[in-house]
Amino acid sequence: MSQTVHVSPSPNHSEQLQLTNGVPGQVSAFPRFRYMGSKYRLLEWIHSTLESLQFSSAVDAFCGSGAVSYLLKSMGASVIANDSLSFPSVLATALIENDNQKIDADELDLLLSSKARKSSEKFIQKTFSGIFYTPEDLEFLDNVWSGIRAFDCKFRSSLAISALLRSAVKRQPRGQFTVAGDPERYKDGRRDLQLSLKEHFIEQIQIYNSAVFTNQYSNKAISGDATEVPKGADLVYLDPPYVPRSDDNCYVKRYHFLEGLSCYWEGKEILADSKVKKIAKPFTPFSYRRTADEAFANLFRHFSDSTLVLSYSSNAYPDLKTLVSGMKKYKKSVDVVTREHRYHFGTHKNANRNEVTEYLIIGH
Numbered sequence: 001m002s003q004t005v006h007v008s009p010s011p012n013h014s015e016q017l018q019l020t021n022g023v024p025g026q027v028s029a030f031p032r033f034r035y036m037g038s039k040y041r042l043l044e045w046i047h048s049t050l051e052s053l054q055f056s057s058a059v060d061a062f063c064g065s066g067a068v069s070y071l072l073k074s075m076g077a078s079v080i081a082n083d084s085l086s087f088p089s090v091l092a093t094a095l096i097e098n099d100n101q102k103i104d105a106d107e108l109d110l111l112l113s114s115k116a117r118k119s120s121e122k123f124i125q126k127t128f129s130g131i132f133y134t135p136e137d138l139e140f141l142d143n144v145w146s147g148i149r150a151f152d153c154k155f156r157s158s159l160a161i162s163a164l165l166r167s168a169v170k171r172q173p174r175g176q177f178t179v180a181g182d183p184e185r186y187k188d189g190r191r192d193l194q195l196s197l198k199e200h201f202i203e204q205i206q207i208y209n210s211a212v213f214t215n216q217y218s219n220k221a222i223s224g225d226a227t228e229v230p231k232g233a234d235l236v237y238l239d240p241p242y243v244p245r246s247d248d249n250c251y252v253k254r255y256h257f258l259e260g261l262s263c264y265w266e267g268k269e270i271l272a273d274s275k276v277k278k279i280a281k282p283f284t285p286f287s288y289r290r291t292a293d294e295a296f297a298n299l300f301r302h303f304s305d306s307t308l309v310l311s312y313s314s315n316a317y318p319d320l321k322t323l324v325s326g327m328k329k330y331k332k333s334v335d336v337v338t339r340e341h342r343y344h345f346g347t348h349k350n351a352n353r354n355e356v357t358e359y360l361i362i363g364h
């Protein structure tokens with residue numbers, strides 16, 4: 001039986017950036033996604049550099065949460081958003097490639113009344129019982145996924161999956177999936193922990209619907225290694241992961257649940273000895289000292305015909321001097337713009353606050 005859905009007004013205003021200085025107003029509709037290394041809070045600064053460059057096509061080669069792709073699309077460029085993980089490309093399909101498809105009230109009703117029947121459709125309940133969410137939350141995820149399978153439009157299914165992904169992050173105390181413990185254990189009054197996944201999902205569908213827009217150009221979301229992204233864009237924005245200093249920076253370790261949820265774990269192998277049911281970590285040369293220098297050289301060579309804009313920070317390896325001289329091999333001139341930035345990652349007593357200088361290294 002179909003249920004009528006009443007969507008309450010978005011509680012999201014406090015999360016929105018106050019954007020000024022000519023940043024396209026559309027950017028404030030971007031649903032901020034809690035993600036390690038996200039440049040969301042730096043968008044205004046990044047925009048101030050990008051607006052001085054001439055481009056009508058752009059690549060965001062390590063798109064992550066998609067915040068910079070969304071900025072580039074809002075600036076009127078034809079964008080390719082890429083990431084080696086699959087869930088960033090689902091997020092980018094929903095908001096970068098998608099121009100106008102939205103989930104209407106009937107489709108939301110359908111998703112909310114779907115039921116997982118076959119055993120193969122109850123994978124999440126069977127696999128993650130007692131790990132991250134309540135039994136009702138897990139059943140909800142399986143049920144919605146059985147509804148998503150019936151969608152025949154990749155844009156509307158990616159919107160629904162994006163709404164699920166953001167709901168899943170919000171209902172996790174630290175926004176990541178490294179430690180077991182369902183949200184009911186945390187009684188610190190945060191609204192995001194009090195809402196069920198279903199309540200979050202209803203809100204997130206509305207938030208994602210309102211973020212869909214067209215910039216009149218063709219945009220694309222893809223998933224693969226950065227050096228396999230088609231060449232030829234006027235501008236390429238590069239934001240690779242940093243080689244870790246002490247704590248490791250593995251994206252799959254933190255976000256394996258989102259990576260699996262984005263494709264219902266199809267083709268993903270869960271590690272047998274993992275308490276939190278992690279999936280295998282893909283290799284990226286940017287995460288190791290022994291391979292990072294060569295990885296940057298390959299990246300600069302691959303995109304040598306484009307204007308390059310590389311995000312980097314003072315606590316990362318290789319250092320600024322090495323990166324500038326590496327880029328100079330392929331570009332006539334290289335400029336560096338700096339800005340102090342404080343990363344807030346984690347919450348309250350678990351917070352990890354790092355003061356760093358952020359760089360934009362621009363190769364013309």
Ligand SMILES: C[S@@+](CC[C@H](N)C(=O)[O-])C[C@H]1O[C@@H](n2cnc3c(N)ncnc32)[C@H](O)[C@@H]1O
Nearest residue numbers: 037038039062063064065084225226239241284
């Ligand atoms: C610092 S994050 C990007 C953050 C993004 N700019 C944002 O604002 O959310 C780095 C991203 O690079 C991706 N990545 C790692 N190795 C990659 C590779 N070889 N090719 C493409 N993407 C890669 C990671 O999955 C991660 O999403």
